[in-house]
Amino acid sequence: MGQPKLQGLRSYDPEVIARYFQARFWLVIARAVTVGWTLLTFVLALKWDHWFKGADRNRLKRASQLRQILTDLGPTFIKVGQALSTRPDLVRQDFLDELVKLQDQLPPFPNALAFAIIEAELQRSIATTFKDISPDPVAAASLGQVYKATLHSGETVAVKVQRPNLVPRLTLDLYLIRLSARWLGPFLPLNLGHDLCLIVDEFGIKLFEEIDYINEGRNAERFAHNFRHSTQVKVPSIYWRYTSQRVLTLEWIHGYKLTGVQQLQAMNVNPDEIVYIGVTTGLQQLMEMGFFHADPHPGNLFAVPANPETDTPCQMAYIDFGMMDQLEQESKETLVDAVVHLLNKDYEELAQDFITLGFLAQGTDIRPIVPALEAVLGDIMGESVQDFNFKVVTDRFSQLMFDYPFRVPAKFALIIRSIVTQEGLALSVNPNFKIVDVAYPYVAKRLLQGETPELRRRLLSVLFKEGRFRWERLENMIRIARTDGQFDLLPTAQLGLQYLMSEEGRYLRHKLLLALIEDDRLHTEEVQRLWELLKDDLQPSKLMSSAWDAFTYFSREQAANLFPAMVESPSPKR
Incomplete structure (x- = not known):
């Protein structure tokens, strides 16, 4: 049937x-x-x-x-x-x-039914599988409920069991929502009605991925691999022997929910530190890894206090990996562009970013859109970059959708939701939080460090406009990057020197020399301002050490490309 x-x-x-x-x-x-x-x-x-x-x-x-x-x-x-x-x-x-x-205080379904699902899925009895298991769920969420158990090998685990008859219930609601979207679309403004069904379909795809616990386990392992070098992110291990499509067994996390400043402080967790970790790891997911958590609500995140005995710092633990998504390399790079262009008020470039990201169709005439972007977003930062608020951006941007051919691609609906949710979560912990206090220093730091050729090219596009070097942008970027407490200028300077000495850096060397004598004058005033900004971090002994490390990084052949006259000059005959 x-x-x-x-x-x-x-x-x-x-x-x-x-x-x-x-x-x-x-x-x-x-x-x-x-x-x-x-x-x-x-x-x-x-x-x-x-x-x-x-x-x-x-x-x-x-x-x-x-x-x-x-x-x-x-x-x-x-x-x-x-x-x-x-x-x-x-x-x-x-x-x-x-x-x-x-988040996790929903009515549970009967324990007998949950245990029957576990036994049917794992094809073994509860007593054979676990040494002990909590008689009642410790949490009940929208799609399942969680029990605390101990394996016969001694590990404490969380056992996640899916609610019964979930597929028929979800599909009926999704059908109704999609039907409503198709009916309402023609009556909405063009840009709001456009792709409404696609957004519903994207939600449906993610919802079905979320109820496949084997897929969730794979997501968790991929997420853990991405953060394998980070001491700030905790990802529970998956016990595959006790996992199926409707039952997921994973490591028990000893942490605390992000439900308010006072509770976190009572557990010796610094609220500002955990907010910083949450936002920076979220930015890393979007702009570096491309594989991001699309549902970072408080029920899916825990603060794990520092452990002096194991020398483990404060950590953010992610415990739910059902709703994840992938961002392509071009989109990751364009997101970096869009943040920089927005904060530098380069509205023409920002409009081009919207075309690249799919918010505007290819071939759209951006001439009338550029002044509209400036009118709507021009005062978004107030007196300083620290006044920026992502929620305000989304509100202002929604105004443009009524008058211009903007649309929200289905994939970016999840990204926007993820960013807005992270900002909202941070605000619930720290009401004075400004996402740009973390986001823009992160972007500035990544551009200044230029770990990849793509980022180095983007740094050049930021520093040069119409062939002229923008000294004020470099100063602003360094000043903002230094507000990140974990930004170390010396390694960045060393990377910069290595890049300048490389073959790839030949173009920048030429442009910098021209910038110093631009407009037929030596730009000593700008160089002096940069020195005043950097001098406290650039102590002579450390600077010489970094410069020597950068220089010795290259082979004799690479040095020959940099100083051909010195290498090619014949030795004097004796």
């Missing part, structure tokens, strides 16, 4: 789902009536409070009611609530306190 066909669906297929529910229209109508009536009742209750001056009196009641409504509507709507729970700048505090409970 049809039901087994849905139960066995391993990946999201909108055509298969549509054919299934078109033949069962009564299920669709019943679900649509349930969802529509439930949400309409809540909206009317809010209106009633407003009309009869009862909003303040019923705040806590309505907040609890909203959480209960999303819980009753099931996994899809719980996911919406989870995203809202990380946005204290969007959701008022009473609603926020309730929505946070959607």
Whole structure:
């Protein structure tokens, strides 16, 4: 029959789902009536409070009611609530306190059913698999629940069990949402309605990936490999012998949720440090690795205190790898460009970045868009770069979608959600947090260090405009990079010297010499400003050591390319 066909669906297929529910229209109508009536009742209750001056009196009641409504509507709507729970700048505090409970304080399903799923999936009894297991789940989330157990070999593990009958419930909601998107699309402004179904499909693809625990285990191992050299990121080990598509067994993490400053401080965790780790590792995922966590809500992140006995620093632990995505190399590089162009107010280049990233179609005339970008984003930083706020950027950018042919590519919907969620999470820990305090020093540091040819080319594009060297940009970039407490100027200077002495750096050597005598004058004033900015970090002995290391990095043949006259001059005859 049809039901087994849905139960066995391993990946999201909108055509298969549509054919299934078109033949069962009564299920669709019943679900649509349930969802529509439930949400309409809540909206009317809010209106009633407003009309009869009862909003303040019923705040806590309505907040609890909203959480209960999303819980009753099931996994899809719980996911919406989870995203809202990380946005204290969007959701008022009473609603926020309730929505946070959607992370892992959801009603569990019966233990007997969970244990039966474990035994059926692993094909062995609970007693054979585990030395002991908690009688009740320690956490219940939208798609599954978690038990704490001990293996017979002695390791403490978390056992994640998927909720029963999940595929039929998810597919029905996804079908309804996609149907609504197709119906509503023509009535929305062109750019909001465009690709609305594709965004739903992207969400469906990720949701099906999330309910495949074998896929999640592979994601975890790939994520751990990416951060193998980092002491700031903790990824639990996967126990494959006790893992299947619907059961995941992984290392137990001894950490604390990111639920507020006071709790973290009570656990000897520095809130600013854990926020810094969270944002920088998020930037690394997007701009370096390309493989990023698309659902970084508080239920998926833990702060692990420093351990002096093992000399382990404070760490951020990621525990859920169901919703991940991949960013192509060109997109990673363009994201770096876009951040720099936005903060340097290069709106023409920013418009080109939007074309490269797919926010504007190829061939779009950017001439009317450039002044619109400047008008909307021109004062985004206020008096200084530290006033920048990503939430403000997304709000301002949404204004442009009504008047210009912008669209949000399906993949970037997840990226935007990830960044906004990280910023919201950081704000919940530190209300004074500014994402640019971490993001722009990170980008500036990466450009200045120029580990790859692509980044070095981007540094040149930042420092040179229309053939002229932009001294103020170099000063600004160094000044901002130094606000990163982990930025060490000497290794960066050494990398720079190595690059200048290389064959690849020949063009830059030539351009720098021209910059020093630009406009028929020696730019001693700019050089002096740079020296004043750097002199405290560039002590002569350390600088000479770094310069010597950079010089000896090259072979005699490479030195010959740099100083041909010295090498080719014949030795004097005696």
